[in-house]
Amino acid sequence: MDADWAKRYGRPVRLASQPSHPAARLKQAGADAYRFLDRLPPTARGPRVEALRQIIVQNFLIDTRGCLRPRADKDGQPRGALRIVSPYDIEARRAIRGDTRWSGYLVHVTETCDSDDSVHLITDVATTGPTRDSQALPGIHKRLHARRLLPAEHLVDGGYTSAALLDRSARDHQIQLFGPVKASGSWQEKQQTGFTREAFSIDFDRRRVTCPNGETSERWFEPPAMAPYTVVRFAARQCDPCPDRSLCAKGTSARTVNFLPRHLHELQARNRTDQHNPQWQRRCAARSGVEGTICEFVNGHRARRGRYHGVAKTHVQHVLTAIAINLERLATHAPPATEHPRSLTAFQLYLDARGLTWESWWRQGK
Structure with a gap:
């Protein structure tokens, strides 16, 4: 010193x-x-x-x-999942959702949505670091299974869905996961022009892919670095003379198509097709009610401000907040209490048996 x-x-x-x-x-x-x-x-x-x-x-x-x-x-800086942002809470991490940035944790809320007349109760609360929402879904299903609260249909937003999770939920827990699967991130999909992956015909039995102009791929391989995706590449001699090359590939490279294994690819394609079905959209629209629950967490109970340090204590705060919301909802939907008259005392029954009168301002019929 x-x-x-x-x-x-x-x-x-x-x-x-x-x-x-x-x-x-x-x-x-x-x-x-x-x-x-x-x-x-x-x-x-x-x-x-x-x-x-x-x-x-x-x-x-x-x-x-x-x-x-x-x-x-x-x-070089450490990744956000590893970097300490506060010496007072070394488990907190920096999170980004859209234009919102904060240091702390994420809360995932699951609630019932059987009908408009029933009380919607929170059945699970998960407190995690700023990871992808899809990584929290297996833990949610595991806890609901332990409590015997697994739903037949689970409505989620796009952050919780993927072809692998759709398959895993149905295989492990017999749950039908309802949620939009994100579109591919290719420039054709973003610009809404050119040939997306859906424009190619995939023949899994013959291990080849056919482009919209009829050219068949020559290379089909499954590199470990891109597992579980399969990679298919067309030859330059096929793509260079193509009149639609500018709609398919950029630069001098030939077109490459990546896709999941057969059962996941078909499940992904079927889900993306169902997303345009009005009946599917109406069914999935019931999930929007949970946004009101999140608003109730934040505005009604100030859950956005952590009162404690550490993910374990912060989770206790979230659980207690969920219990408070459930009690409020049960109290709001509870039927009005019926008044029951007080029973007579032994001395009052003795007086009645002998025909003696006594004052009973509270007694019905007197």
């Missing part, structure tokens, strides 16, 4: 929105933290020390001259 250290950290550090000399202060803080870790004895290691070490590694590096400096974009 020296005078400079005591001056910097003798009081709580508060940084304004526009601190003075931010680069110098950041570099000084990193150097102090690195010095602090270097002076600690091996017996002083613990969760807080390990968190500080990870923060130093993720935000600073030692260059070739042996100097500690903050990491820049060119130095």
Whole structure:
């Protein structure tokens, strides 16, 4: 401990929105933290020390001259799922959904939607890090199965669906998953022009693909790096003279088509076809009610603000919030309570048996 250290950290550090000399202060803080870790004895290691070490590694590096400096974009940054964003909650991560950005967790809510007259109750609440929504679905089904609350039909939005999840839900839990499967991310699909994958005819038995102009592919292989996708490539001599080349491939490369195994490919194609069916759309529209539940979580119970640190305690907050919402809904839909007259006491029955009168302002019929 020296005078400079005591001056910097003798009081709580508060940084304004526009601190003075931010680069110098950041570099000084990193150097102090690195010095602090270097002076600690091996017996002083613990969760807080390990968190500080990870923060130093993720935000600073030692260059070739042996100097500690903050990491820049060119130095590489850890992925969002690994990067610590708060020293007070080392499990929290930075999340992005559309234009919304925050540091913390995600909450996934499942509720009943049998009919408009029944009470819609929350049956499962999952608290996760900022991962893909589809990764939370198997755990939701597992918990619902343990509670004997698995639905025959599970309505979800596009973030929870994929061809693999449609197949897995039906195979493992006999659940029909209702939700739109996302379209392919090809430039033809985005620009709504050219030949998408659906324009090609796939013959799984003969292991070949035919393009809209009748050309048959020559190469069919399943690279491990792209599993479980199958890759089919056309030859340059087939694509170069094609009059519709600009609608099919860009640059000088020939057309490549990627698709899932046969049973998943057919399931994916069938789901995308059903999405245009008005009956399917009306059935899946019932899922929109859960958006009101999310709004009730956020606006009615301030669930967007975590009261605790750590995913375990935050999950307890979400579960208690769901219980409160269920109690409110049950109380709202409960039938009006009927008034039951008080029963007579033994002394009042004794008086009645002998024909003696007594005041009973509360008694019916008196």
